Amino acid sequence: MLAHYGYKDGSGDYFIIIDTDKCDGCGKCVEACAYGVMELIEDEFDIEDGSMAAVTEEHRKKIKYSCGPCKPISGERKLPCVLACSPKAISHSW
Amino acid sequence: MSKQSKEFWRWREYRHTVPEMDWHDAKIVTAGVDIGSVGSKSVIMLDGKLHAYAAIRTGGVSEETAIRVLNWALDETGLQTKNVHCIVGTGYGRVNVPFAKRTITEIACHARGAHYIYGPTVRTVLDIGGQDCKAIRCDEKGKVISFLMNDKCAAGTGRGLEVFADLIRVPIAELGKASLNVEKEPAPVSNTCVIFAKAESVALLRQGWEKEKVAAAYHLAMVNRIIDLLTKVGVEKDFVVTGGVANNIGIISRLEKNLGIKPLEPNVDPILAGAMGAALFAKALYEKQIGLR
Numbered sequence: 354m355l356a357h358y359g360y361k362d363g364s365g366d367y368f369i370i371i372d373t374d375k376c377d378g379c380g381k382c383v384e385a386c387a388y389g390v391m392e393l394i395e396d397e398f399d400i401e402d403g404s405m406a407a408v409t410e411e412h413r414k415k416i417k418y419s420c421g422p423c424k425p426i427s428g429e430r431k432l433p434c435v436l437a438c439s440p441k442a443i444s445h446s447w
Numbered sequence: 448m449s450k451q452s453k454e455f456w457r458w459r460e461y462r463h464t465v466p467e468m469d470w471h472d473a474k475i476v477t478a479g480v481d482i483g484s485v486g487s488k489s490v491i492m493l494d495g496k497l498h499a500y501a502a503i504r505t506g507g508v509s510e511e512t513a514i515r516v517l518n519w520a521l522d523e524t525g526l527q528t529k530n531v532h533c534i535v536g537t538g539y540g541r542v543n544v545p546f547a548k549r550t551i552t553e554i555a556c557h558a559r560g561a562h563y564i565y566g567p568t569v570r571t572v573l574d575i576g577g578q579d580c581k582a583i584r585c586d587e588k589g590k591v592i593s594f595l596m597n598d599k600c601a602a603g604t605g606r607g608l609e610v611f612a613d614l615i616r617v618p619i620a621e622l623g624k625a626s627l628n629v630e631k632e633p634a635p636v637s638n639t640c641v642i643f644a645k646a647e648s649v650a651l652l653r654q655g656w657e658k659e660k661v662a663a664a665y666h667l668a669m670v671n672r673i674i675d676l677l678t679k680v681g682v683e684k685d686f687v688v689t690g691g692v693a694n695n696i697g698i699i700s701r702l703e704k705n706l707g708i709k710p711l712e713p714n715v716d717p718i719l720a721g722a723m724g725a726a727l728f729a730k731a732l733y734e735k736q737i738g739l740r
Binding site for chain 2: 354355356357358360361362363366368397398399400414
């Protein structure tokens with residue numbers, strides 16, 4: 354499942370996309386993010402138990418700013434969360 | 448109540464029991480409780496078949512609302528909470544459903560509920576709720592493949608429509624129909640914010656626009672915003688709309704026109720989709736618990 358966390362506003366689309374089929378719940382992205390954007394949550398999409406990475410409720414509506422230090426609007430930069438994720442489950446829409 | 452203080456935003460709370468069904472004959476009795484941001488819904492299922500349901504307005508305390516909506520759904524069925532084998536909570540207030548065995552996100556529940564209401568051909572579910580809008584893609588089993596939620600702003604949601612109904616003094620249930628009562632579709636109002644949209648609508652009314660025409664502009668703005676969101680996850684047939692706003696013909700017909708895809712028509716109030724999904728998850732959970740699956 355592709356979980357899109359974030360929002361769209363007048364200035365653009367800001368979504369962190371987590372492929373939950375790839376995510377193994379290791380939690381390395383949580384450690385890698387210096388701004389506390391990522392967290393591990395219980396899988397609430399099915400009756401099976403398990404955990405998966407997600408964007409915290411607190412940051413979902415402001416990731417443009419929360420992720421700003423790592424991800425400027427222009428110019429490519431390697432992102433700590435993406436680098437930390439060995440199954441390559443994390444991507445960004447902007 | 449004086450005429451001035453009539454609440455145009457207020458939608459009808461209701462309950463219903465499907466006749467000729469007896470819970471004594473059922474092996475598994477499950478319930479789903481969907482505590483939404485504006486409305487709370489509860490569905491009772493007998494062996495995975497819809498038996499009773501209720502929809503009320505969410506109050507200030509989610510626990511109380513959960514108890515009230517479940518009890519109301521149980522009313523007239525002869526069932527009591529203790530007869531229900533398994534209850535699953537969903538929606539914004541899902542962590543506050545006191546008797547729930549488990550919580551499941553409303554995203555998964557709407558996909559599952561839509562699969563139940565409309566059948567396995569459903570691939571895209573658009574849930575327009577009170578306070579947010581979700582675009583969901585699912586597979587033939589009703590499992591979520593991709594989802595996107597926009598809850599940063601009330602523009603493009605049911606609450607925005609309630610505010611608008613109050614502004615132009617047209618009851619919420621008649622608002623969609625009124626918005627279609629225009630000769631030519633006007634230009635949409637702003638859609639980035641419900642406050643801006645309302646302010647613009649007020650300005651248009653002041654310019655002498657008929658309220659139907661302003662309603663059309665408001666509905667069109669909402670639809671444009673929703674389509675923006677939908678195209679992000681992609682729309683594949685069959686396409687369905689769930690949540691309270693699915694009952695607004697002004698939104699549905701404009702979605703059909705501007706998207707080029709006709710949403711399937713439901714045989715039951717689509718506001719219940721989330722609670723139905725929860726009741727179905729409850730059944731699966733109970734079966735797992737007693738070793739049936």
